Amino acid sequence: MVQRDAVETRVVLVGSLDTKAAEYDLLRSELERAGVGTVLVDVGVLGTPGIRPDVSSEEVARAAGANLASLAAHGDRGEAVATMARGAAHILTRLRQSDRVDGLMVAGGSNAGTTFSALASQLPFGAPKVLLSTIVIGQTRPYAGIADATMINPVVDIAGLNSLSWRSLVNAAGAMVGMLATQSRTPPVSAGRVVAATMLGVTTTGATAMRERLEELGYEVLIFHANGVGGEAMEHLIAQGVIAGVADLTTAEIADEVVGGAYPAGPARLTAATRAGIPQVVSLGGLDIVKFGAPETVPERFADRLLYRHNAAVTLMRTSVEEARAIGARVGHALAGATPGTARVLVPERGFSSMSTPGERVSSEDADRALVDALADSRPTNVPVDAVDQDCNSPAFAHRVAESLHELMTTRHAAETERTS
Structure with missing residues (x-):
């Protein structure tokens, strides 16, 4: 491994130099022309690097x-790509431990996407991470994961230099240089204690009122879109210690996890705050519906269910009593192990979203009650469940969530101050 000056700005370039040498040579030259140092990492297995x-x-x-020779001889391309991606992740870890890493660039096809997915989450939020690949015009979650990635579609494949690919490569390098130039700048708003909050289209009104009240109380509020990726990213940042409290108004991703919708956040959803022991107020926003893509993507087994076309790309399905019961139990069990005085559940009795207030198309008192009963039965006894005679989007309910979190955080802060004094 080549060692370079530890004080210079440095971007790690990772690619297959047996097939894309000219492209990476151009990326490296453009970065170094702008005064940016590079570390070029070869993940090719087919032949000699160019x-x-x-x-x-x-x-x-x-x-x-x-x-390497065994990987090439074995002839299993998938295994080779996965192995080299894993090795590149180890190399990036070593570089970060011993040297300066300011950014990451990967260019190529689907193999480049696999490599990028193994690397991007290693760099902190804000550090530029660029993937240049035609795969970014499709489903990008497998490649970007929860990283704040910049994904550029070069239109033509990264397979030799031509007038289009040259311009895409030069633009990508320029984007990296531009992002690096902003790294010394800080946000204009001074952050108070940082709290996370969750929102979906059907809870936007409530989440906005909740955010505004939290900001009045002196918090910096990070809003996460409860679309699967958002919830997963929030749990990750909680585990990293970035977040001091959680106003989890919109736990909708759990409905998709339990029922089989298109936007789950995985089994870790609603667990990180409990493990970290930080204050959290949990509500039921969006747990009345399961989300799918366009109507034709709804699984056949749900063909006879109550469906609502939210827009051309999103179809919503009302949960059944049985599904609601399972969702409530999942929420309750996720709170097991919560430290006394750190968690509270608030139930909006007049509707879990804008879709299910009394008289709305997907309103179902039976399903809502089944969810709340299952939650109450499965949650630990030290986590109170309080009913509020409001719907999830009412300002009164939103303010109650914000003020409840403020109360928990204030009590926790006072206890910590007393312990250290």
Whole structure:
């Protein structure tokens, strides 16, 4: 591994130099022309690299516990790509531990996407991460995950230099240089204690009122879109210690997880705050519906259910009593282990979203009650469940969530101050 000056700005370039040497040579040249240092990491397995890397493919394979020649001889492309991506992740970890890493760039096809997915989450929020690939015009979650990635579609494949690919590569390098130039700037708003909050289209009114009240109380509020990726990112940042409290108004992703919708956030949803022992107020926003894509994507087993076309790309389905009961139990069990005095559940009795207030198309008192009863039965006894005679989007309910979190955080802060005084 080539060592460079530890004080210069540095971007790690990761790619297959046996097939994309000219492209990476151009990226490296453009970055260095702008005064940005580079570390070029080769993840190719097919042949001899066309340009000299700073970290060879043999070293990448060894970092993954493999042998490059054996990978090539085995002939399993999927295994080779996964192994080299894993090795590149180890290399990036070493670089970050021993040297400066300011950004990441990967260019290529679907294999580049696989490599990028193994690397992007290692860099902190705000550090530029660029993927240049035609795969970004499709489903990008497998490649970006929860990283704040910049994804550029080059239109033509990254397969040789031509007038279009040259311009895409130069633009990508320029985007990286521009992002690096802003790294010394800080947000104009001074942050108070940072809290996370959740929102979906059907809870936007309530979430907005809740955010505004929290800001009045002196908090910086990070809003996460409860679309699967948003909830997963929030749980990740809680686990990293970035967040001091959670106003989880919109737990909708759990409905998709339990029933089989298109936007789950995974089994870790609603667990990080409990593990971290930070204050959290949990509500039931969006747990009355399951979300799918366009109407034709709704699974056949749900064909006879109450469906609502939210827009051309999103179809909503009302939960049944049985599904609601399972969702409530999932929420209750997720709170197991909560430290006394750190968690509270608030139930909006007049509707969990704008879709299910009394008289609305998907209103179902039976399903809502089944969810609340299952939640109350499964949650730990030290987590109170309080009913509020409002709907999820009413300002009164939103303010109650904000003020409840403020109360929990104030009590916790006072206790910590007393312990350390």
